Amino acid sequence: MKKRLISIITAASMVCTMPAGTLAADAESTQGGEITIATVSSTGGLDPAGFALDMWTEYAKLCTDGLVSYDSEGNLIYESAESVDTSDDGLVWTFHLRENQWSDGSDVTAADFVNTIDRALDPNNGNAIYANMLFNISGAEEYNSGEGTLEAVKAVAVDDQTLEITLDAPCSYFLKMMSMPVFYPSKEGAATNENEVWWQDPATSLGNGAFTLESYTDGVGYTVVKNPYYYQADKVSLDKINVQFISDQTALLSAYQTGEVDVVTGLPDYVKDQYTEEDGLFIWTMLTSKFMLPNLSVAPLDNEQVREAIALALSRQQICDVIGSDYIPSVNYVAEYMLSNSSDQYFKDEQDPLFEENAEKAQELLAEAGYPNGDGFPTLTYKYPNSEKDSLMAQAIQAQLKSVLNINIELVGEEDEVYAQDKKDGNYELIRHSWTADYNDPINFLNLYTSDSTSNYNGVADAAFDEAIANSNATDDQAERNQYLHEAQNILVSENFYVIPVVTQVYICLINPSISNVTTNDKGEPMYRFATLAQ
Incomplete structure (x- = not known):
């Protein structure tokens, strides 16, 4: 397995x-x-x-x-x-x-x-x-x-x-x-x-x-x-x-080097280049997904073609190159390393990638939406927690959307409490969101966006998505349930781009x-x- x-x-x-x-x-x-x-x-x-x-x-x-x-x-x-x-x-x-x-x-x-x-x-x-x-x-x-x-x-x-x-x-x-x-x-x-x-x-x-x-x-x-x-x-x-x-993080590493502590987790990515297996280096993959939420009530993000254009315009590997090797590019909303309920694979490996990055197609989609080469496209704000990694990620996204689609993104870094409240209140146009699974099942990601979910921060209201989730809950056949969960993720991402996956994360540790x-x-x-x- x-x-x-x-x-x-x-x-x-x-x-x-x-x-x-x-x-x-x-x-x-x-x-x-x-x-x-x-x-x-x-x-x-x-x-x-x-x-x-x-x-x-x-x-x-x-x-x-x-x-x-x-x-x-x-x-x-x-x-x-x-x-x-x-x-x-x-x-x-x-x-x-x-x-x-x-x-x-x-x-x-x-x-x-x-x-x-x-x-x-x-x-x-x-x-x-x-x-x-x-x-x-x-x-x-x-x-x-x-x-x-x-x-x-x-x-x-x-x-x-x-x-x-x-x-x-x-x-x-x-x-x-x-x-x-x-x-x-x-x-x-x-x-x-x-x-x-x-x-x-x-x-x-x-x-x-x-x-x-x-x-x-x-x-x-x-x-x-x-x-x-x-x-x-x-x-x-x-x-x-x-x-x-x-x-x-610097104090963490120092405490390990001096022998004050025996185990440290969440270290900076450069530790991978400084330590080997003999030094106790290990890395664990997290059930985490970092993604962009477009506010579905804000024009032109209420247009599916615009959302798809943004998703396809990003080079996720380049984003990871900027923010560090403790991040991995991902086109999946459900975490990359989520186990399947019914097979010996990861959940993501049971179907083809949800979408493929394609700058040319992104430009075509934006033109079809009425904004050829970004003409007439309004400046959008992108809000994110005011941390070093999230700031680097925001700058990379801003630069790529300008380069590929010729659209302008204004970056707004916020303190954690302000960011969390703006996300909850829908006070944003684009916002960086992140979710780490509470338990190892795709439903822990997907049920956030049912119509009645209190964590549905961007206003997803899709009857087909709700039905897929309801069907997954109604069966105890895990293979059948998985099919419904894949259907739900396809509706959420590849069909409508209600969420735009960007990266997943790993933890760098020393023991x-x-x-x-x-x-x-x-x-x-x-x-x-x-x-x-x-x-």
């Missing part, structure tokens, strides 16, 4: 002998020890029912077991659940929990999973950024909106070991959604919405995974230690893992070569719970 896992730059002989999704073999490993991981972002917190962003993602991989997960090949792994039953109509999902304990020795129960769901849906919880991921649960959206009751939410602890969730409609990708924070457990009675900082205190921030929180320092980092009550504790080697927040047995999940993220240190 083609694997969407970290692309490791290692000796061929080592790659051939490694288990799927494993970064290094454990020939010289020993028990115990500690490592330090540096992470770029400290955004968010550790409450799965709260502001669970980058910080939670790293923490959860160490300290919290969800119901199920997926390996680097897309195979299902049972975590807190040891089996799952589904009713014939696809509405009732019953999770049978394994015997497992929190880091204080108490049992993990179905009520702990319900605790997160209920707290996330609480209409008074303004921090729950992923509450909408629960809306396919019967009664969930109504309760969250203030129009229903908690008692009507059909996420129920039948008994300590049985969690039953009833959906409003069948959802064939429901298990993949288990990677969302709101489906992870939080200890009933310890994790409460009344105490918004419970997750900073090791006494209440309990773990049911390989490690558990020992200490947390706001803005600096946290330390986790081995959880002796973990059901796979005998497989956990490391005693302690320190996580440091270091936002500056101390003495660390072995780092596995990867279906999103290519490294997992350190069974990592070992060489002797």
